[in-house]
Amino acid sequence: MTEQLNKTAQINKSVAKLPESQIRQIMELGRNIEGVIPFWFGEGDEPTPEFIKQAAVQALHDDKTFYVPNNGVPELRQAIAEYMSALYGRQLGEDRITVSTSGMHGIMLAYQTILDPGDKVVIIGPIWPNTVHAAEVLGARTEIVALREVNGEWKIDLEALFAALGNGAKALFINSPNNPTGWMAERGELEAIFAFCRQHGIWMVSDDVYARLVYDGRTLAPSVVELAEPDDRVIIINSFSKSWNMTGWRLGWLTAPPDLLLSLAKLTEYNIAGPATFVQHAGIVALREGEAHVARSRAAFEERRDLVYRRLSALNRIGMVKPKGAFYAFFSVEGETDSLALTKRLLHDAGVGLAPGTAFGDVGEGYLRLCFAASSALLNEAIDRLERVLG
Numbered sequence: 001m002t003e004q005l006n007k008t009a010q011i012n013k014s015v016a017k018l019p020e021s022q023i024r025q026i027m028e029l030g031r032n033i034e035g036v037i038p039f040w041f042g043e044g045d046e047p048t049p050e051f052i053k054q055a056a057v058q059a060l061h062d063d064k065t066f067y068v069p070n071n072g073v074p075e076l077r078q079a080i081a082e083y084m085s086a087l088y089g090r091q092l093g094e095d096r097i098t099v100s101t102s103g104m105h106g107i108m109l110a111y112q113t114i115l116d117p118g119d120k121v122v123i124i125g126p127i128w129p130n131t132v133h134a135a136e137v138l139g140a141r142t143e144i145v146a147l148r149e150v151n152g153e154w155k156i157d158l159e160a161l162f163a164a165l166g167n168g169a170k171a172l173f174i175n176s177p178n179n180p181t182g183w184m185a186e187r188g189e190l191e192a193i194f195a196f197c198r199q200h201g202i203w204m205v206s207d208d209v210y211a212r213l214v215y216d217g218r219t220l221a222p223s224v225v226e227l228a229e230p231d232d233r234v235i236i237i238n239s240f241s242k243s244w245n246m247t248g249w250r251l252g253w254l255t256a257p258p259d260l261l262l263s264l265a266k267l268t269e270y271n272i273a274g275p276a277t278f279v280q281h282a283g284i285v286a287l288r289e290g291e292a293h294v295a296r297s298r299a300a301f302e303e304r305r306d307l308v309y310r311r312l313s314a315l316n317r318i319g320m321v322k323p324k325g326a327f328y329a330f331f332s333v334e335g336e337t338d339s340l341a342l343t344k345r346l347l348h349d350a351g352v353g354l355a356p357g358t359a360f361g362d363v364g365e366g367y368l369r370l371c372f373a374a375s376s377a378l379l380n381e382a383i384d385r386l387e388r389v390l391g
């Protein structure tokens with residue numbers, strides 16, 4: 001009887017086990033408090049550029065409102081292949097490109113393509129939690145290999161990574177530049193990781209959604225795209241969300257070996273049958289005409305990173321590594337060991353909404369994340385408030 005009434009007992013076991021997002025928890029608490037400065041989510045504060053919006057309007061006028069092939073509108077796939085080829089200086093064919101309904105959907109498609117229940121995925125963390133839970137929804141096991149702060153920099157311990165991978169991993173998930181730490185894998189590290197994965201037949205899923213948001217004189221993060229041959233077990237995830245201010249549009253793409261194209265088309269069909277057609281047409285314009293916008297955003301985010309780093313690291317109790325990419329400050333507060341409790345306290349006492357480090361896995365305990373994709377005025381106000389409470 002109880003069994004019958006307890007409907008949640010009947011649902012998929014992996015789904016029933018999924019934890020609630022701590023970032024959403026904070027957002028739910030914070031949105032009811034007047035005057036809170038919300039820095040919990042990871043998105044820019046500016047709307048989509050006008051030329052991209054106009055492209056979507058034009059596409060609607062041109063009746064781009066019908067079903068299209070599951071791997072995406074051919075002209076968008078061509079634009080993506082040209083964009084990737086120009087960016088990384090090597091020829092990439094359209095036969096490697098599948099359009100997805102966002103980076104998140106790209107991650108899910110990649111996992112669905114390669115993972116069976118029980119497979120082990122090694123993930124470099126702290127990490128945006130969706131990348132872990134998406135694997136767990138599919139019944140895969142996840143193991144986090146932690147980045148460590150060494151001499152004021154985030155570092156990957158390659159020995160620990162290879163030990164975890166060598167112990168029966170089917171896939172590696174790597175996000176560089178990383179959300180939340182701003183860590184960026186250097187070319188030499190990527191070469192070593194790629195060589196290990198190739199030698200052991202391990203899939204590499206590389207989340208490159210922040211590839212263009214890098215600082216200190218760089219314009220592009222090193223990527224395994226530069227190393228992999230078309231038939232290597234490598235899937236790259238990209239998104240229009242961060243560099244083109246298109247978070248709400250839900251548009252991204254995967255770069256994969258050509259022989260995955262049909263599997264990705266079938267999975268797209270059974271998930272969601274692809275992003276809206278007129279949105280895909282706007283994506284073509286974003287890629288072909290968006291370079292000036294991407295360069296402006298990168299420069300603006302760098303200024304804000306510098307401001308946040310300068311001000312936060314001047315506070316006595318705060319320790320922070322200068323992020324090399326993405327748009328997050330990930331910092332620790334001396335004497336604080338419960339990130340979630342501290343985040344709640346700051347919400348109430350300082351009126352600033354941050355994300356607790358534990359939202360990015362146990363390895364994030366002791367840290368807080370602030371998304372600095374906001375105006376300098378708002379960042380200064382938030383840091384003034386933090387300073388008053390954290391002193």
Ligand SMILES: Cc1ncc(COP(=O)(O)O)c(C=O)c1O
Nearest residue numbers: 042102103104128179209239241
């Ligand atoms: C590391 C990482 N990957 C992927 C995404 C997905 O972005 P979207 O689904 O908006 O493309 C995000 C968003 O915050 C992210 O931080």
